[in-house]
Amino acid sequence: xxxxxxxxxxxxxxxxxxxxxxxxxxxxxxxxxxxxxxxxxxxxxxxxxxxxxxxxxxxxxxxxxxxxxxxxxxxxxxxxxxxxxxxxxxxxxxxxxxxxxxxxxxxxxxxxxxxxxxxxxxxxxxxxxxxxxxxxxxxxxxxxxxxxxxxxxxxxxxxxxxxxxxxxxxxxxxxxxxxxxxxxxxxxxxxxxxxxxxxxxxxxxxxxxxxxxxxxxxxxxxxxxxxxxxxxxxxxxxxxxxxxxxxxxxxxxxxxxxxxxxxxxxxxxxxxxxxxxxxxxxxxxxxxxxxxxxxxxxxxxxxxxxxxxxxxxxxxxxxxxxxxxxxxxxxxxxxxxxxxxxxxxxxxxxxxxxxxxxxxxxxxxxxxxxxxxxxxxxxxxx
Amino acid sequence: xxxxxxxxxxxxxxxxxxxxxxxxxxxxxxxxxxxxxxxxxxxxxxxxxxxxxxxxxxxxxxxxxxxxxxxxxxxxxxxxxxxxxxxxxxxxxxxxxxxxxxxxxxxxxxxxxxxxxxxxxxxxxxxxxxxxxxxxxxxxxxxxxxxxxxxxxxxxxxxxxxxxxxxxxxxxxxxxxxxxxxxxxxxxxxxxxxxxxxxxxxxxxxxxxxx
Numbered sequence: 001x002x003x004x005x006x007x008x009x010x011x012x013x014x015x016x017x018x019x020x021x022x023x024x025x026x027x028x029x030x031x032x033x034x035x036x037x038x039x040x041x042x043x044x045x046x047x048x049x050x051x052x053x054x055x056x057x058x059x060x061x062x063x064x065x066x067x068x069x070x071x072x073x074x075x076x077x078x079x080x081x082x083x084x085x086x087x088x089x090x091x092x093x094x095x096x097x098x099x100x101x102x103x104x105x106x107x108x109x110x111x112x113x114x115x116x117x118x119x120x121x122x123x124x125x126x127x128x129x130x131x132x133x134x135x136x137x138x139x140x141x142x143x144x145x146x147x148x149x150x151x152x153x154x155x156x157x158x159x160x161x162x163x164x165x166x167x168x169x170x171x172x173x174x175x176x177x178x179x180x181x182x183x184x185x186x187x188x189x190x191x192x193x194x195x196x197x198x199x200x201x202x203x204x205x206x207x208x209x210x211x212x213x214x215x216x217x218x219x220x221x222x223x224x225x226x227x228x229x230x231x232x233x234x235x236x237x238x239x240x241x242x243x244x245x246x247x248x249x250x251x252x253x254x255x256x257x258x259x260x261x262x263x264x265x266x267x268x269x270x271x272x273x274x275x276x277x278x279x280x281x282x283x284x285x286x287x288x289x290x291x292x293x294x295x296x297x298x299x300x301x302x303x304x305x306x307x308x309x310x311x312x313x314x315x316x317x318x319x320x321x322x323x324x325x326x327x328x329x330x331x332x333x334x335x336x337x338x339x340x341x342x343x344x345x346x347x348x349x350x351x352x353x354x355x356x357x358x359x360x361x362x363x364x365x366x367x368x369x370x371x372x373x374x375x376x377x378x379x380x381x382x
Numbered sequence: 383x384x385x386x387x388x389x390x391x392x393x394x395x396x397x398x399x400x401x402x403x404x405x406x407x408x409x410x411x412x413x414x415x416x417x418x419x420x421x422x423x424x425x426x427x428x429x430x431x432x433x434x435x436x437x438x439x440x441x442x443x444x445x446x447x448x449x450x451x452x453x454x455x456x457x458x459x460x461x462x463x464x465x466x467x468x469x470x471x472x473x474x475x476x477x478x479x480x481x482x483x484x485x486x487x488x489x490x491x492x493x494x495x496x497x498x499x500x501x502x503x504x505x506x507x508x509x510x511x512x513x514x515x516x517x518x519x520x521x522x523x524x525x526x527x528x529x530x531x532x533x534x535x536x537x538x539x540x541x542x543x544x545x546x547x548x549x550x551x552x553x554x555x556x557x558x559x560x561x562x563x564x565x566x567x568x569x570x571x572x573x574x575x576x577x578x579x580x581x582x583x584x585x586x587x588x589x590x591x592x593x
Binding site for chain 1: 449580587
């Protein structure tokens with residue numbers, strides 16, 4: 001079981017001080033959060049992707065490569081990569097490059113993005129959201145698996161004899177999760193490819209999460225990837241902790257009450273009751289999250305949103321420390337207890353290489369770029 | 383042979399007691415008598431929007447319904463017919479009434495028979511039923527029966543059977559006519575099957591092919 005952090009990279013005012021961090025501070029804070037996550041023994045750091053204020057989460061592979069250079073072990077991921085508005089050719093190139101630079105510490109979570117205007121800014125239409133996710137991912141899937149691709153579709157210019165470079169590290173594409181909150185089509189997509197499915201349930205009741213995960217598991221089995229309980233499932237969550245739960249509530253309430261994503265609606269208590277938000281002692285967090293598998297089955301990845309609601313960096317780092325030292329070690333033990341041997345872990349680069357029968361160099365050599373000798377010729381002549 | 387139908391009643395009255403709820407009950411009773419006469423059992427579920435006012439605002443802000451609001455929405459979306467009654471505020475249905483239908487899925491009322499009612503201080507607002515309420519349900523692809531029933535304050539003091547000959551007049555007559563149209567429409571149709579996108583997803587091959 002993997003535990004990690006995900007961030008959406010929002011620039012939010014701290015309501016207790018009225019101070020808003022600068023973009024520069026927030027960008028550097030993202031790096032500090034990722035390094036802290038590795039330091040306290042977490043497995044995954046994932047960044048969001050946004051192309052509008054108040055977010056600093058554009059150019060995710062730049063951020064992840066910079067973090068990758070300063071960490072040793074942690075898996076770098078996304079939450080999410082916009083498969084709708086980003087050219088799949090660029091996704092193929094950028095993340096294969098990141099895979100090489102970080103020696104395989106990369107996976108991705110595909111998402112559609114729910115900000116209407118972002119679509120036209122990138123020449124797309126939000127009403128095509130599902131169709132874009134389907135077509136673009138189908139192309140990306142091929143670009144990482146076929147050295148030379150001929151392709152045409154509805155949403156981008158056709159490709160003739162195209163080779164996406166660099167080829168995936170060791171000939172093994174990064175593992176892909178598909179994230180969706182409400183769309184059965186995306187659970188269906190994840191099941192079809194035998195990819196992972198991540199339900200970001202942070203604003204949703206478990207009854208809904210259960211339905212989405214249940215659909216993905218059934219269809220994973222339907223498409224022949226193995227029994228439903230071996231499908232690869234991830235969940236989101238968000239917590240705020242103090243040794244004494246009343247202190248946690250007292251300290252977090254002013255953030256919750258006015259936060260752009262939480263504020264002015266349900267009370268903190270109602271929200272905690274209906275969503276995975278847990279504000280309390282580390283033991284309460286352990287109890288709550290250890291029980292998630294009762295609803296969705298044994299799962300593979302749990303990501304926590306820790307830098308939410310305008311909390312300042314020093315508190316966020318403190319919270320990650322608590323998570324890594326007091327909560328996750330216990331959760332690891334609890335999740336392992338009673339977990340049948342046939343339930344797989346989330347695939348990693350090493351496990352995918354092993355499953356592929358070992359590493360192979362996938363370099364496509366174009367011998368001569370002047371005479372126009374193509375990768376295709378090179379392959380034929382090899 | 384006895385059959386059964388699920389009927390949902392949505393009342394957006396704010397006071398207790400409320401003349402909006404009173405009209406909703408009269409419509410439900412009149413429809414109930416028609417159903418009984420046709421050997422149709424009715425499972426009646428009443429949603430008082432006043433009880434969900436906070437949850438509706440929370441739903442708008444948080445994007446998901448509380449458990450009790452989810453139940454109310456389900457009572458409506460799984461019904462075979464709907465009786466919907468709102469007070470008329472400022473030339474239209476009340477904001478609370480609209481908010482409820484704003485958080486119901488766009489296609490959840492498709493092909494659902496609907497009987498509309500509205501209340502107001504004066505009969506001058508009665509056409510709000512036709513200019514505001516009926517188009518809302520047309521947008522939702524519901525089937526709204528021709529008679530929509532408006533009750534002004536003065537209607538509650540008018541005689542229901544003017545000359546005592548057993549033939550209803552005024553508000554009573556409109557209630558009976560609307561209820562008859564509604565009950566005939568509901569009873570004449572098969573019970574609705576609520577689509578569950580989680581039970582039968584569109585196969586991925588089809589999603590790929592649609593591109």
